[in-house]
Amino acid sequence: MAIQWFPGHMNLTRKLIAERIKEIDVVIEVLDARLPGSSFNPLLQELTGHKPRVKLLNKQDVADPVQTQAWLEWYNAQPETRAIPMDAEEAAPARRLAQACRELAPNRGGLAKPLRVLICGVPNVGKSTLINSMSNKRQAKAADEAGVTKDEQRIVLDDDFYLWDTPGMLWPRIIVEQSGFNLAAAGSVGRNAYDEELVALELLLYLQKHYAQNLEDRYKLGWGAQKIAAAHDDELLEAIARKRGAVMSGGRVNTQKAAELVITDFRTHILGRITLETPAEFAQWVAAGEAAEQQRQALAEAKKKQRKAARR
Incomplete structure (x- = not known):
């Protein structure tokens, strides 16, 4: 069974994003370049899927460069999506990220129509460090631990560029078993959950x-x-x-x-530049997880019918 972690504050974050997304122009989803598939949040996709998006493969400097390139190609093949590799400590790539957001929303900009961007991701993916790099200020709390950011923050990056930072969020049920292990290995899951x-x-x-x-x-x-x-x-x-x-x-x-x-x-990257999944491997894991989930649901439904029949 896959590792599960969805504490109460994450459910609040889900509601917050569902409400905020109505006024957002571009979504930045920060992924861990060492696990670009497992750190992709299907719940965020459901909540924000109709918006142009930037897939940011963060921590690329400690990931396997060959696999990072494979994942960039995989994500860039998706519609209305720009995939960018980045190290959150670097200022120049952060400016490149802001430019990518503007290109995805060319009709937004200027004081009359400021660009409104939502940045989100799983816990401990380096999002807060990235925001501090983009703004050249320490505006977001950063720590090597899941669940540090608990509240939404509005950050003005430019006169016409507003960024909403949301707390790190997983999803209610992780059906891909290997994803649960990879998220735990990367520190994106609470310590009491694995x-x-x-x-x-x-x-x-x-x-x-x-x-x-x-x-x-x-x-x-x-x-x-x-x-x-x-x-x-x-x-x-x-x-x-x-x-x-x-x-x-x-x-x-x-x-x-x-x-x-x-x-x-x-x-801490002492083992070297490592990526824990390839696009092909992740696709196989997802297929297996979906099949197992279908079987689980079918079994649960069968048991439910049996209980109903027994009460008659």
């Missing part, structure tokens, strides 16, 4: 397949990339634990501490 060991093992499985040399370079196990790729994920986590000193009394391995180390190394 098991660190399970997330670390799923992360290692993907890294073994696509970035085995990165694991060897970081943890210096002396195995070589080929052995790392072939190892069982539990075995690999235990080896990392012993190498990094995550050992308890009696020589027992502290897998919880090892899991936290692996997740932290990914979040």
